[in-house]
Amino acid sequence: MIGYVVRRMLWAVPVCFVISVITFGLMHSIPGNPFDKMDKPLPAQVLKQLMAHYQLDKPVYMQYLQYIGNALQGNLGPSYQYMNRTVNEIIAGSFPKSIVLGIMGVAVALIIGVPLGIVAAVRHNTAMDYLSMFIALIGVSVPAMTMAWILIWVFALKLGILPVARWGSVQQAILPVFTLGVGGAAILARLTRASLLQVLREDYIRAARAKGVTEWIVIVRHALRNALIPVVTVLGPLTAGMLTGSLVVERIFAIPGLGKYFVESVNVRDYPVIMGTTLLYALVLVAANLLVDITYYWIDPRIKMSKN
Amino acid sequence: MKPNSGLWRDAFKRLAKNKLAVSGAVIIFFLVLVAIMAPLIAPRHYSDADFAAVYSPPGALYPLGADFLGRDLLSRLIYGTRISLQVGVLGALSAFSIGILYGTISGYFGGNLDNVMMRIVDILYAFPDLLFVILLMVTFKSGYGGEEAAKNPLVLGLVAIDKQLGGMMFILIGISVTSWVGMARMSRGMALSLREREFVQAAKAQGAHDFTIMARHLMPNLVGPLLVSVTLAVPGYIGTEAFLSFIGLGVDPPTPSWGAMVADGYQAMRSYPHLAIFPGLALAIVMLSFNFLGDGLRDALDPKIKQ
Numbered sequence: 026m027i028g029y030v031v032r033r034m035l036w037a038v039p040v041c042f043v044i045s046v047i048t049f050g051l052m053h054s055i056p057g058n059p060f061d062k063m064d065k066p067l068p069a070q071v072l073k074q075l076m077a078h079y080q081l082d083k084p085v086y087m088q089y090l091q092y093i094g095n096a097l098q099g100n101l102g103p104s105y106q107y108m109n110r111t112v113n114e115i116i117a118g119s120f121p122k123s124i125v126l127g128i129m130g131v132a133v134a135l136i137i138g139v140p141l142g143i144v145a146a147v148r149h150n151t152a153m154d155y156l157s158m159f160i161a162l163i164g165v166s167v168p169a170m171t172m173a174w175i176l177i178w179v180f181a182l183k184l185g186i187l188p189v190a191r192w193g194s195v196q197q198a199i200l201p202v203f204t205l206g207v208g209g210a211a212i213l214a215r216l217t218r219a220s221l222l223q224v225l226r227e228d229y230i231r232a233a234r235a236k237g238v239t240e241w242i243v244i245v246r247h248a249l250r251n252a253l254i255p256v257v258t259v260l261g262p263l264t265a266g267m268l269t270g271s272l273v274v275e276r277i278f279a280i281p282g283l284g285k286y287f288v289e290s291v292n293v294r295d296y297p298v299i300m301g302t303t304l305l306y307a308l309v310l311v312a313a314n315l316l317v318d319i320t321y322y323w324i325d326p327r328i329k330m331s332k333n
Numbered sequence: 334m335k336p337n338s339g340l341w342r343d344a345f346k347r348l349a350k351n352k353l354a355v356s357g358a359v360i361i362f363f364l365v366l367v368a369i370m371a372p373l374i375a376p377r378h379y380s381d382a383d384f385a386a387v388y389s390p391p392g393a394l395y396p397l398g399a400d401f402l403g404r405d406l407l408s409r410l411i412y413g414t415r416i417s418l419q420v421g422v423l424g425a426l427s428a429f430s431i432g433i434l435y436g437t438i439s440g441y442f443g444g445n446l447d448n449v450m451m452r453i454v455d456i457l458y459a460f461p462d463l464l465f466v467i468l469l470m471v472t473f474k475s476g477y478g479g480e481e482a483a484k485n486p487l488v489l490g491l492v493a494i495d496k497q498l499g500g501m502m503f504i505l506i507g508i509s510v511t512s513w514v515g516m517a518r519m520s521r522g523m524a525l526s527l528r529e530r531e532f533v534q535a536a537k538a539q540g541a542h543d544f545t546i547m548a549r550h551l552m553p554n555l556v557g558p559l560l561v562s563v564t565l566a567v568p569g570y571i572g573t574e575a576f577l578s579f580i581g582l583g584v585d586p587p588t589p590s591w592g593a594m595v596a597d598g599y600q601a602m603r604s605y606p607h608l609a610i611f612p613g614l615a616l617a618i619v620m621l622s623f624n625f626l627g628d629g630l631r632d633a634l635d636p637k638i639k640q
Contacts, residue, residue: 040459047460051472162628166621168572170579170595171613178606269463273576277599287464288580291471303468306461314459 030319037311044307045093045300052296053085060105079105092300102297106290112301115286120305122192123282126201126274127267133206134213134263139256141210142217146252147244149222157214164211169273173204177277192280201278205270209263216259221252254325257317264313268306344557347633354629357622364619368414375408380587391607398607400597409589410611416501416578416590417571417619420508424570425563427509428516432563433555435513436520437547441528451521457514466507466573470582473503500585504577508570519562520555527551557634564627568620575616591616 060067060075067075076082080091095102101112138161145157167175180200181189188197224230225248233247234240272284283302290298348354367374382402391398397406439450473491495502527533528551536546575592577583584590591612598609 036455040456043456044460047465048468051468054472162624163617163621166568166624167617168575168613168620170575170592170599171610171617174595174599174602174609174613177602178610182603182606265461268461269576272463273579276580288467288582291467291582294471299468303461303464306464307459310461311459 026322029322033315033318037315040311041304041307045096045304046089048300048303049089049092050085052294052299053088079103092297096300096304101301104290104295104298106293106295106298112297115298116283116301116305119281119283119286122280123271123275123284126198126205126271126280126282127264129198129202130205130267130270131209131260131263133202134209136210137206138210138213139217139253141214143221143244143249145214145218146221146225154218158218161211161214164207165215167207169204169208169270170277172207173200173274173277176200176204190277190279192278192282197278201274201280204277205267205274208270209266212259212263212266213256217252217256220255221248224248224252227251254321257320257324261310261314261317265310268309340557344630344633348629351629351632353625354633357625357629360618360622361626364414364418364622367411368418371412371415375405375411377405377408379409379412379589380404381408390605397611398605400594400608404587406594406608406611409594410591410615413589413591413594413612413615414619416574416584416588417616419501420504420574421567421571421619421623423505424508424512424573425567428512428566429559429563431509431513432516433520433552433559435517436522437524437551437555439517440521440524441543441547441551443525443528447521451518454514454517454521457511458518460511462511463573463576465511466504466577467582469507469510470503470577473506496585500583500588501574504574504583508573512566512570515566516559516562520559523555523558524551527554561627561631561634564623564630567623567627571616571620571623 060072073082080088083091092102099113101116104110104112104115107115141157141161145154145161148154177189177200180187187200188194191197192201221244230243230248233243238247271282272288274280275282275284276288283305286298287302287306289295290302376396382404383399384402389399397410399405400409435450435454439447439454473495491502498505524547533546533550536550541549574583574590575595578590578592579596581593581596583592586593594612595609595616598605598612601608
């Protein structure tokens with residue numbers, strides 16, 4: 026177990042390294058410099074000073090090595106756009122909001138999706154099943170920008186019971202969290218249903234029923250334990266979906282999270298902010314996948330058997 | 334000799350009985366027609382601005398209303414079909430072709446080659462797709478504005494093609510570069526298990542070339558499952574384009590992308606709610622259709638799942 030965890034964690038190192046190289050390389054292969062999009066062209070002397078100040082006049086590999094050296098010590102450098110803020114400060118201010126949004130999104134997805142899938146599987150081939158799966162299919166297909174529009178229009182503009190945008194209070198969180206979670210809920214519902222249907226056909230379920238266990242206990246105690254294993258694996262990709270979803274949701278609901286800074290930095294070529302946010306996103310994704318793999322390894326004894 | 338016609342004909346019959354899948358296919362077919370005939374059926378050109386009609390509500394002159402520049406919403410919606418479908422189709426093509434080749438080679442040969450190829454896939458898999466596409470977009474898009482770029486004939490050529498496509502080329506490249514990774518993983522897994530099957534062993538024993546085995550014995554068996562996955566992935570590609578255009582990193586204005594139209598609609602949401610809802614629903618409908626079709630294909634190709 027420990028060996029496996031360590032191996033998986035070590036694997037994250039080359040992944041992050043390659044991601045940082047690709048990002049850095051792509052960014053610096055853009056002709057021109059980060060300051061040529063200013064309203065007025067800068068005087069040559071000022072530009073030279075700026076380039077020297079941010080060490081952009083050095084060879085790219087030197088810049089990269091220096092950046093990585095600093096990053097490993099926890100210093101992600103200054104922002105070019107917000108002249109008096111560091112990337113660390115920007116991330117410290119915005120990342121917690123994105124994390125809260127993302128975790129609540131995953132929670133909503135689990136709370137809606139898993140029960141919906143269970144109901145559909147238990148009531149297989151009934152109206153209940155078809156209705157749940159139809160809802161789930163719509164949930165998968167409606168993009169966040171459309172979902173958010175409908176939610177805002179109904180709950181904020183027509184009914185006036187929830188605020189249109191911004192972040193800070195519980196009421197303000199409801200619409201963005203729901204927008205973010207509903208797609209994941211639909212995916213989870215479909216997966217839970219498929220997995221549970223498969224498990225319900227197993228012999229040990231028939232054995233449990235034959236010995237007179239009530240249907241409720243059969244589902245909860247015998248079937249769900251195994252049926253939810255594939256659901257765990259999808260939590261990794263789901264986290265990735267939350268990341269990209271948060272870019273849209275943060276924009277629509279004017280939430281000052283990491284997504285806002287990422288999109289903004291990309292537009293103005295704020296190199297250190299692009300690097301910092303991309304690396305952070307990648308790290309979150311790698312960590313989520315790692316967590317999922319470890320959980321999977323831990324809950325499914327068959328994997329341990331096959332590895333040895 | 335048609336070795337697979339039985340399987341495919343059966344699958345088609347099952348598909349034809351699935352109402353949702355058929356309705357999905359019909360809607361997609363209809364949208365393809367709309368996209369092809371856009372110049373004929375659109376009442377106006379998508380960039381015609383009528384300043385007297387700014388924000389006009391749905392009516393006789395503008396069936397779905399007009400946007401903030403007085404452009405006909407229906408016409409923009411019709412032309413927008415082109416963008417979404419092109420992205421979907423090209424994304425699917427590259428995902429399918431690169432994925433099946435890469436995965437089959439990796440799975441069939443196994444060993445060190447497989448190891449190296451799959452580690453590459455693992456790394457790409459960990460790279461957040463959308464971030465990668467955004468970085469690509471920015472690199473190329475801001476790239477050709479500079480003076481150095483203007484002297485390079487290759488860059489100029491790419492810029493010309495991109496202009497022709499309404500700024501879509503780099504979206505297509507970005508989606509192509511990222512979309513095959515999952516498909517490659519899947520193909521490799523299947524190739525790995527097929528490799529051990531008797532019919533492959535028999536072909537090997539007869540002295541069939543590796544290339545023949547892959548092309549004749551492995552890939553045809555991967556087409557079905559991959560077709561299902563790719564169909565189900567198309568809404569994702571369409572969503573990516575819409576998303577990029579929504580945040581302003583997608584197509585160049587005035588090219589009518591549904592995502593960009595939704596974004597425009599949000600600007601005037603309070604007073605003119607009709608602006609965002611039509612493109613938003615169009616997106617949902619096209620994505621729903623592909624999901625219907627993909628689900629139907631899966632049930633049709635693997636009847637064991639549905640009982």
